[in-house]
Amino acid sequence: MTFKIGVLGLQGAFREHAKALEATNTEVSIVKRVHELEGLDGLVIPGGESTTMRRLMDKYELFDAIKQFANEKPVFGTCAGLILMAKKIDGQKGPHLALMDINVKRNAFGRQVESFEAELDIKDVADNFVGVFIRAPYITEVGEDVEVLATYDGKIVAARQGHFLTAAFHPELTDDNRFHQYFVEMVKGKVLV
Numbered sequence: 727m728t729f730k731i732g733v734l735g736l737q738g739a740f741r742e743h744a745k746a747l748e749a750t751n752t753e754v755s756i757v758k759r760v761h762e763l764e765g766l767d768g769l770v771i772p773g774g775e776s777t778t779m780r781r782l783m784d785k786y787e788l789f790d791a792i793k794q795f796a797n798e799k800p801v802f803g804t805c806a807g808l809i810l811m812a813k814k815i816d817g818q819k820g821p822h823l824a825l826m827d828i829n830v831k832r833n834a835f836g837r838q839v840e841s842f843e844a845e846l847d848i849k850d851v852a853d854n855f856v857g858v859f860i861r862a863p864y865i866t867e868v869g870e871d872v873e874v875l876a877t878y879d880g881k882i883v884a885a886r887q888g889h890f891l892t893a894a895f896h897p898e899l900t901d902d903n904r905f906h907q908y909f910v911e912m913v914k915g916k917v918l919v
Contacts, residue, residue, distance in 0.1 A: 835862045
């Protein structure tokens with residue numbers, strides 16, 4: 727059976743995500759319109775600028791379609807994607823997609839000039855994984871059924887809840903595809919939800 731994973735292609739590093747997924751021998755499709763969600767087995771929401779991405783999701787009527795897609799299929803959000811998936815965002819009135827029972831703090835590690843790389847141990851994924859942090863958020867609180875997968879400097883930077891996966895960093899900006907492979911295994915149902 728072949729599996730096909732979509733990458734939301736409105737803004738951000740979507741091409742890099744597609745390349746990382748293709749390196750795992752997975753069929754990939756860039757999603758810019760609602761009909762392009764059809765036939766997908768999973769979806770990646772990349773980094774970028776969360777407010778801009780939300781505006782574009784609304785403009786192209788993707789917001790409700792993605793929420794509906796997420797009811798049944800795995801979704802992986804990185805950086806801005808993590809913010810879009812959170813049920814609570816510090817300093818913001820309401821959430822966006824509100825898929826995961828997490829609270830996030832935007833730009834928590836500083837501005838773009840304060841970007842950095844850090845070696846992370848990611849539970850069930852990889853030891854010594856290099857996380858690329860660019861204007862990265864972090865998770866300040868998790869619900870009881872959210873599993874923390876990685877921390878940096880005492881802050882939660884990767885988590886999973888059922889068929890949802892998030893990272894505060896950019897795994898697509900390295901040549902290490904182990905995090906994408908983990909998501910592929912989730913999509914295939916080989917990683918227990």
